[in-house]
Amino acid sequence: MASIQAERLVKRYNPGAPPAVTGIDFEIADGEFVAILGPSGCGKSSTMRMIAGLETITEGTIRFDGKLVNEVRARERKVAMSFESYALYPTISVYENIAFPLRCRGESSVEIDRQVRQIAETMELAPLLGRRTKELSSGQAQRVGLARALIRRPTVFLLDEPISHLDTRQRYRMRQFIKSIHRDFRTTMIYVTHDQEEAMALADRIIVMSHGDIQQIGTPEEIYERPVNAFVAGFVGEPPINFIDGEVLVQDGEFHFATAGQSFLLPHKVQATPGRMRLAVRPAWLSLGSEADHHLRATHFVTERLQDHNILVVDVGRTRVTLLTDPTVVPQDGQNLYLRLDPDRILLYPPDRSQVAADDDDS
Ligand code: ADP
Numbered sequence: 001m002a003s004i005q006a007e008r009l010v011k012r013y014n015p016g017a018p019p020a021v022t023g024i025d026f027e028i029a030d031g032e033f034v035a036i037l038g039p040s041g042c043g044k045s046s047t048m049r050m051i052a053g054l055e056t057i058t059e060g061t062i063r064f065d066g067k068l069v070n071e072v073r074a075r076e077r078k079v080a081m082s083f084e085s086y087a088l089y090p091t092i093s094v095y096e097n098i099a100f101p102l103r104c105r106g107e108s109s110v111e112i113d114r115q116v117r118q119i120a121e122t123m124e125l126a127p128l129l130g131r132r133t134k135e136l137s138s139g140q141a142q143r144v145g146l147a148r149a150l151i152r153r154p155t156v157f158l159l160d161e162p163i164s165h166l167d168t169r170q171r172y173r174m175r176q177f178i179k180s181i182h183r184d185f186r187t188t189m190i191y192v193t194h195d196q197e198e199a200m201a202l203a204d205r206i207i208v209m210s211h212g213d214i215q216q217i218g219t220p221e222e223i224y225e226r227p228v229n230a231f232v233a234g235f236v237g238e239p240p241i242n243f244i245d246g247e248v249l250v251q252d253g254e255f256h257f258a259t260a261g262q263s264f265l266l267p268h269k270v271q272a273t274p275g276r277m278r279l280a281v282r283p284a285w286l287s288l289g290s291e292a293d294h295h296l297r298a299t300h301f302v303t304e305r306l307q308d309h310n311i312l313v314v315d316v317g318r319t320r321v322t323l324l325t326d327p328t329v330v331p332q333d334g335q336n337l338y339l340r341l342d343p344d345r346i347l348l349y350p351p352d353r354s355q356v357a358a359d360d361d362d363s
């Protein structure tokens with residue numbers, strides 16, 4: 001197992017083009033499960049392939065346990081990558097596929113048998129050991145691939161979107177397997193995904209990337225509760241966070257947030273500065289209040305009824321806002337509603353520049 005340190009890491013494929021990875025720093029502890037999360041093209045795979053040794057490092061350093069590995073070849077880094085799961089040998093048994101790395105290493109057949117049966121048990125593959133891999137479902141084949149990668153006891157296990165091609169149900173199952181593998185093997189794991197839910201469900205910490213740069217590194221809770229900027233706030237969470245553009249005003253020495261012809265007092269703990277701001281609030285952090293006790297007035301647009309909760313979509317001025325409610329709450333079309341914000345969970349960000357430009361055009 002190994003810890004990993006990256007410093008000022010840059011990947012440039014073409015001298016003329018902007019770099020795919022722009023000089024990032026991060027540290028991953030021994031045995032940690034870290035997800036690299038971000039939209040397609042943000043540099044996740046480039047970062048992972050530099051860690052694996054499959055891509056040259058343009059600038060900066062990568063260390064395993066403090067030892068520089070920039071020039072160390074992939075096979076000597078003892079990393080396993082999930083793509084190996086696609087390269088199963090179709091005509092030999094599941095057993096022999098899993099045993100293959102140990103046979104190459106010249107282990108005794110007694111030792112091979114012990115290890116193959118142990119890992120097959122963990123991964124619920126024991127009943128399939130005699131099958132040929134071409135007879136397996138894609139979820140089963142994926143587990144065989146993971147078992148074969150893990151049996152080598154890699155120092156670092158790298159998974160690049162390993163389950164994005166599976167259907168929803170299989171994805172849930174594989175997610176749980178991957179989590180249990182980490183619990184049982186304690187291998188340092190790096191998991192690349194564009195799916196925020198996967199990252200939140202699996203990782204000890206998440207590295208959020210955009211445009212080749214790191215936006216935030218934190219635990220799932222930190223990323224969800226205290227996103228450092230509007231990009232992270234908007235990328236994580238489902239239904240997505242609400243952004244409400246408005247202005248922070250000072251009245252009688254206190255900060256108020258004004259939007260769509262109404263305003264409310266910001267709780268004292270909210271760090272505010274006067275001027276145009278974007279307020280961000282998650283659907284689960286909003287609730288319905290009363291006319292006497294509310295922060296924002298809204299009108300009902302539609303309600304999605306999801307049995308164990310409802311998703312209310314409402315309009316605050318021209319801004320569409322979603323909130324989660326009890327399934328018994330079903331407002332009438334166009335009904336006036338009163339929204340309350342959780343005072344501990346109000347986020348403020350600088351204004352969206354395109355919004356400022358549009359507002360300036362209006363005036
Ligand atoms: P992600 O995995 O987050 O989708 P990648 O690391 O694959 O992102 O890609 C980051 C950027 O680098 C993209 O703009 C992509 O087009 C570019 N890129 C990736 N691989 C290559 C390559 N082999 N040659 C040239 N450009 C590449």
Ligand code: MG
Pocket residue numbers: 044045046
């Ligand atoms: Mg990728």
